[in-house]
Amino acid sequence: MTQTLTIRRPDDWHLHLRDGAMLQAVLPHTAAHFARAIIMPNLVPPVVTGADAAAYRDRILDALPSGADFKPLMTLYLTEDTDADDVAAAHASGLITAVKLYPAGATTNSASGVANFDKVAAVLERMAEIGLPLCTHGEVTDANVDIFDREAVFIDRVLNPIRRAHPHLRVVMEHITTRNAVEYVQAHDTNLAATITTHHLVINRNHILAGGIKPHYYCLPVAKREEHRLALRTAATSGDARFFLGTDSAPHTDANKLLPCGCAGCFTAPNTMSILAEVFEQDGALDKLEGFTSLNGPAFYGLPANDATLTLTRTAPSYPGHVDTEEGPVTVFDPDIPLNWSVA
Numbered sequence: 001m002t003q004t005l006t007i008r009r010p011d012d013w014h015l016h017l018r019d020g021a022m023l024q025a026v027l028p029h030t031a032a033h034f035a036r037a038i039i040m041p042n043l044v045p046p047v048v049t050g051a052d053a054a055a056y057r058d059r060i061l062d063a064l065p066s067g068a069d070f071k072p073l074m075t076l077y078l079t080e081d082t083d084a085d086d087v088a089a090a091h092a093s094g095l096i097t098a099v100k101l102y103p104a105g106a107t108t109n110s111a112s113g114v115a116n117f118d119k120v121a122a123v124l125e126r127m128a129e130i131g132l133p134l135c136t137h138g139e140v141t142d143a144n145v146d147i148f149d150r151e152a153v154f155i156d157r158v159l160n161p162i163r164r165a166h167p168h169l170r171v172v173m174e175h176i177t178t179r180n181a182v183e184y185v186q187a188h189d190t191n192l193a194a195t196i197t198t199h200h201l202v203i204n205r206n207h208i209l210a211g212g213i214k215p216h217y218y219c220l221p222v223a224k225r226e227e228h229r230l231a232l233r234t235a236a237t238s239g240d241a242r243f244f245l246g247t248d249s250a251p252h253t254d255a256n257k258l259l260p261c262g263c264a265g266c267f268t269a270p271n272t273m274s275i276l277a278e279v280f281e282q283d284g285a286l287d288k289l290e291g292f293t294s295l296n297g298p299a300f301y302g303l304p305a306n307d308a309t310l311t312l313t314r315t316a317p318s319y320p321g322h323v324d325t326e327e328g329p330v331t332v333f334d335p336d337i338p339l340n341w342s343v344a
């Protein structure tokens, strides 16, 4: 039985760090294991311009524990007023790594997102020209579409038309939750990839709703039926380079989760690597873990893999049940399965 596993240091290709006291409290958990992360721009107000992204990057760097080796990869939040020249300048200077598309109203702090996709066509075309990837929150917001169908409908109604209109646009389907999304990626091998979260590999919708409602398992896109979770597991552990880790670790205080209308998000930064090692071992694919966490993402983004390594040992991990912040405790995602791997 393998007792230790050494892989290239992982990156997180989809992460929420927030700002202020929350940033201070959660950033060390990511920086302890991950070398880089794509930083989501859904602050209040959102990170819309290059100047916003530069200021946010500096706040992140200031919040890093001393000696930490971590690089935030910044993104801009696409709005109907986004200026293509500003985007191109931020890309040319190396400031940003991607642009994030939130359909207006799809999730936390997405009110400034896009309602009319025609209005962002010029920016998308410019991004295609300069090779700047678009990260999509793939859910329609149409109240007539069932929440469990919103990802599949987004692919048909929004994503596929965008990709047909801009065939050179590089797209990352973020935090996919359905077999439909897996199959869409598998069917289109150029300029397309998908991130998969840790929690969507572990929970299905029963975990949220059966036997009492579990607010800490509620995130967006919401976890789907078991058949979809299994499709995600197969994709993640397959070694297919189009699938890679984006934790979507999304901290909210317990006070904001445990409400009549609670926030969406699972906070997985502290225990993601332990959970993933378990998932990949369960599926007989420990040899594919490094590709998923450390190789496939850099390859898609055209970045080198990290030179440093991370070692996991076969020991039950100890990590906190919650992280204290000045705003209150943030509960760490509980995978509800025995974990056998710790980050050394």
Ligand code: DOR
Pocket (backbone or CB within 6 Å): 016, 042, 107, 108, 137, 218, 219, 220, 221, 248, 250, 251, 264, 265, 266
């Ligand atoms: O669960 C989620 N939480 N999904 C998102 O898309 C946003 C995120 C957040 O910012 O809390």
Ligand code: ZN
Pocket (backbone or CB within 6 Å): 014, 015, 016, 040, 248, 250
């Ligand atoms: Zn997210």
